[in-house]
Amino acid sequence: MLFIYVLFTLFQFSVQLENTNIIYVIISQNNYYSQQISNTLKQTLYEDYRSLGLNKPKIYVSKEDFNVPGDWTLTPLISPILNITQPLTEWIILLEERTQISVELLLNTLRQYDFTKDIWIGHALHDKEATIVHHFAFYENPTFFKYPNIGSGIALSIPLLKKLESYLKQGLSKQLDFHIDPSHEFAHLIYNMRNDLMLRHDNSFCCKKGPNCATYPRKFKPCGCVDVSTIFFAIKTCKRFHENRVTVVKNTWYNYAKHKMFFSDVEDSNIPTVSLNVANTEQGHCQKTMEILKYTLKEFQKNPLLKWLALIDDDTILSVSRIANVTTCYNNDSQPFILGERYRFGIQGFDYPTGGAGILFNVPALQILASKCTCPRPDSPDDMVVGICALELGIELVYIPQMHQARPDDYAFGRLATNDAVTFHKHWMNDPQRVYEKWFLADDSMLPLEPDVKLEL
Structure with a gap:
């Protein structure tokens, strides 16, 4: 029976x-x-x-x-x-x-x-x-x-x-x-x-x-050998934030990045910063971003081992190690790529990478944007302009679900449950040091500390 x-x-x-x-x-x-x-x-x-x-x-x-x-x-x-x-x-x-x-x-x-x-x-x-x-x-x-x-x-x-x-x-x-x-x-x-x-x-x-x-x-897994030295970290800041946001960056992820530079509206040898002679704007920052792309392209031409530009806001909290992990899945493709958090303007409009989450450009994308992308106004929204240029110039925008435009508290627990976040954004109503230590320090601490390089200004 x-x-x-x-x-x-x-x-x-x-x-x-x-x-x-x-x-x-x-x-x-x-x-x-x-x-x-x-x-x-x-x-x-x-x-x-x-x-x-x-x-x-x-x-x-x-x-x-x-x-x-x-x-x-x-x-x-x-x-x-x-x-x-x-x-x-x-x-x-x-x-x-x-x-x-x-x-x-x-x-x-x-x-x-x-x-x-x-x-x-x-x-x-x-x-x-x-x-x-x-x-x-x-x-x-x-x-x-x-x-x-x-x-x-x-x-x-x-x-x-x-x-x-x-x-x-x-x-x-x-x-x-x-x-x-x-x-x-x-x-x-x-x-x-x-x-x-x-x-x-x-x-x-x-x-x-x-x-x-x-x-x-599935939790994200890298696709090959991780090499932090292939990434150039360009951090956007201004004089107003030299004493607070910049300090947080230097006390968290900054020392694990091999190639890095602060871009500001004024030069400060104590940080150090590079000034691009672009006045700070309350909104937009398009002209500053385009000047950063042009400046960093020259750095890439000096160092052919560089493969990725990470454009980072001074209040973005990130893991250097995990950013490097993400790039391994896109290293062997000659197609121009932008990696990041993805928003869309209008259902019939265009996608763009949100700046607060950090934006990653491979060399082909950097070369195209630095030479062909222009700002309607100096204070146009830089991330939206990048999105428009990417659409018009044939650059593929790749959505990385682990890169986040907001704070951890802005996301439901289940959204972050895979514990593979790469970036968060904002110091507002947030302890960025604690966020970094909770989410990213364990992975980054496996990397060697990189000395800060004094710039000749």
């Missing part, structure tokens, strides 16, 4: 799996590393289905199969996804390239939900306090609103996607000027459409690797 029961259970499980009709969509980027990890995820899914005796699943990679502008903000993907669904399609699973999946556990989880209803499932996050990265939404009760951790994957029913498509086509949604966090903005869109359609949290959608996880975001 036990043998018959086991056979029946296995047969029932197999039938339930066979009847689950899922389409996977990997939100990808346009570079060799992205193509590699997207393909690895794709092949892993195929192998899992094969090992379970299931038919090959439908898997789409956004840049290869849809290639719509601003796909990472999610809403532009809704219509292309619905165009490739079949009558029997039950679920759409949105994944980041770094998402890891146990197909068996995922299918077991989805069987518990009714795909004929308007429903979406994931790892629910909520803000601890109202935050700028979410446009200060729900400031009266920020813990009330739930949004997904995209790295954990999101499951969406077809009826929900169809209603969203109709809602958008009717022009009922408010168009955002800036796209910052697609997970929160997508959740807000659904909430505005119907405030009873809050994300369903399921414990099998995990924010980090653990037992019984159907999905989780």
Whole structure:
């Protein structure tokens, strides 16, 4: 009897799996590393289905199969996804390239939900306090609103996607000027459409690797040998911050960087700083940034071993070691790259790297920008101008989810749970020394200390 029961259970499980009709969509980027990890995820899914005796699943990679502008903000993907669904399609699973999946556990989880209803499932996050990265939404009760951790994957029913498509086509949604966090903005869109359609949290959608996880975001791993000496750190500052922000930089990550320089509006041999004869502006800093690019390009021409420029604000908190880790995945590509945190201006506009998170330029990108990118005004927003120039000049902007424009407190715990952050930003309402020690010191302390070089001014 036990043998018959086991056979029946296995047969029932197999039938339930066979009847689950899922389409996977990997939100990808346009570079060799992205193509590699997207393909690895794709092949892993195929192998899992094969090992379970299931038919090959439908898997789409956004840049290869849809290639719509601003796909990472999610809403532009809704219509292309619905165009490739079949009558029997039950679920759409949105994944980041770094998402890891146990197909068996995922299918077991989805069987518990009714795909004929308007429903979406994931790892629910909520803000601890109202935050700028979410446009200060729900400031009266920020813990009330739930949004997904995209790295954990999101499951969406077809009826929900169809209603969203109709809602958008009717022009009922408010168009955002800036796209910052697609997970929160997508959740807000659904909430505005119907405030009873809050994300369903399921414990099998995990924010980090653990037992019984159907999905989780993989912790970042370098792609090769790490060499800090290939990176030139250019720190933007001004006289106003020489006594405070600069001191914090020098007491935290600065001494682990081999090639580094402070750029200010005045020369100060005690720091030391380089003045580019550009007056400080309260906003924008475009002219200063362009002069830094031109100046540092000359440094690169003197030292052919340099491969990356790290353009850093004086209130950015970072790990030198982890920045070097990130660059290893893009060292062997001659394509011009900018790496950083990604924002978007307008749904039909352009992406740009946010300056506070730090911006990494490889040599081809630096050469192009230093010679061809110009500022509309000296105080134009430098990061947005870089984004426009990148779009016009064919430079690929690569989103690094570990680089952050805001403080650790501005992010939900689950968003940072992989513990692989590379940068944070702001000293305001924040102890930058403590942030550095908590997040970055352990990794950086494995690097040799580099002596400060006195400049001949």
